Amino acid sequence: MRITRVQLVEKPGNWGRHIVILGAGASVQAFPKGDANGKGLPTMDNLIAMLGLEPVLKRAGVKNRRRNFEKIYSELYETDPGLPILREIEDIIYAYFGSLELPEIPTLYDHLLISLRPKDIVATFNWDPFLFDAWNRLKDRVPMPEIVHLHGNVRLTYCPEHLTYGTHGMCCPACDKELISSRILYPVAMKDYVHDPFIKTEWEVLKRGLRQARTLTIFGYGAPTTDKEAVDILESAWDKNNRFAERTEIIDKKEKEVLWKQWERFIVRTYLDCTKNFYQSRLVNYPRRTCEALLEQTAYGLWVEDNPLPSNAGFDELVSWVKPFVEAEDSMRKAKDEKKNNGGIQT
Numbered sequence: 044m045r046i047t048r049v050q051l052v053e054k055p056g057n058w059g060r061h062i063v064i065l066g067a068g069a070s071v072q073a074f075p076k077g078d079a080n081g082k083g084l085p086t087m088d089n090l091i092a093m094l095g096l097e098p099v100l101k102r103a104g105v106k107n108r109r110r111n112f113e114k115i116y117s118e119l120y121e122t123d124p125g126l127p128i129l130r131e132i133e134d135i136i137y138a139y140f141g142s143l144e145l146p147e148i149p150t151l152y153d154h155l156l157i158s159l160r161p162k163d164i165v166a167t168f169n170w171d172p173f174l175f176d177a178w179n180r181l182k183d184r185v186p187m188p189e190i191v192h193l194h195g196n197v198r199l200t201y202c203p204e205h206l207t208y209g210t211h212g213m214c215c216p217a218c219d220k221e222l223i224s225s226r227i228l229y230p231v232a233m234k235d236y237v238h239d240p241f242i243k244t245e246w247e248v249l250k251r252g253l254r255q256a257r258t259l260t261i262f263g264y265g266a267p268t269t270d271k272e273a274v275d276i277l278e279s280a281w282d283k284n285n286r287f288a289e290r291t292e293i294i295d296k297k298e299k300e301v302l303w304k305q306w307e308r309f310i311v312r313t314y315l316d317c318t319k320n321f322y323q324s325r326l327v328n329y330p331r332r333t334c335e336a337l338l339e340q341t342a343y344g345l346w347v348e349d350n351p352l353p354s355n356a357g358f359d360e361l362v363s364w365v366k367p368f369v370e371a372e373d374s375m376r377k378a379k380d381e382k383k384n385n386g387g388i389q390t
């Protein structure tokens with residue numbers, strides 16, 4: 044017995060969500076040649092050199108400047124959270140990441156967003172604007188997943204009072220005040236997942252989603268020791284001991300044995316898929332149907348035909364390719380609504 048790609052496309056189900064967590068490695072894989080203008084993507088280890096922060100840190104009296112940027116930032120913050128140099132550093136980082144632009148052709152992030160549905164979530168730790176911009180350029184063409192920014196983002200602004208979101212220059216519809224930038228830098232020791240209203244809300248959305256998730260993809264997130272708290276929150280929401288067939292998928296250039304050890308607390312039984320390349324992941328093989336494919340494979344033991352997303356297609360071709368998927372999803376939703384309404388009349 045097997046499930047063909049046509050069957051998979053035509054029968055979307057409602058078997059939970061797919062949650063994707065993005066770390067710095069995802070943006071590096073998505074933009075190996077940098078942004079549209081060849082501007083590179085810094086990591087925490089080369090940020091100081093790439094953004095020319097060396098003289099600023101020297102002025103601040105930082106002695107050993109060849110270290111992880113987050114650690115240095117934390118030390119300065121602990122000396123005095125009001126140091127003007129902290130503001131200066133933040134402005135430089137904001138300006139650099141804010142200036143990055145998406146290439147015109149479809150990128151890995153466009154493919155990622157198209158491969159998921161509105162029930163799914165992409166949660167990113169990255170400050171770069173690529174996922175945000177990809178979401179915006181596609182949002183009127185394909186129904187897409189929700190995105191959450193776990194460490195803030197250079198494009199995102201919000202109203203701290205009404206928790207409304209937007210981008211720079213927008214005003215809050217409730218109080219008409221200009222939305223403020225989401226904070227991107229936090230000292231390591233006090234990543235404010237509980238107190239900062241913006242970050243707190245983003246984490247709440249992710250935690251709720253994770254509890255209903257059937258597939259979890261961790262893409263290029265190294266779970267740095269500086270972010271132990273984040274991994275603890277993820278673990279308790281995923282809660283692997285209360286699961287039976289859920290799938291964890293890791294897209295990372297490290298070897299499987301290393302990843303197994305690192306992510307053991309997220310692996311349900313022995314269900315771990317590892318790949319180094321996004322284009323070999325379940326997301327690309329079963330776009331918009333990852334959870335359905337998993338149900339057929341694990342609960343019914345069926346073989347599910349691959350249906351890879353056309354990764355070399357242009358935007359128009361991509362949108363036409365996903366059209367049958369979207370139509371089937373619309374019909375499913377309509378049928379469900381009708382059932383609900385009919386049920387309402389009878390009772």
Ligand SMILES: [Zn+2]
Pocket residue numbers: 202203204205206207215216217218219220
């Ligand atoms: Zn407001």
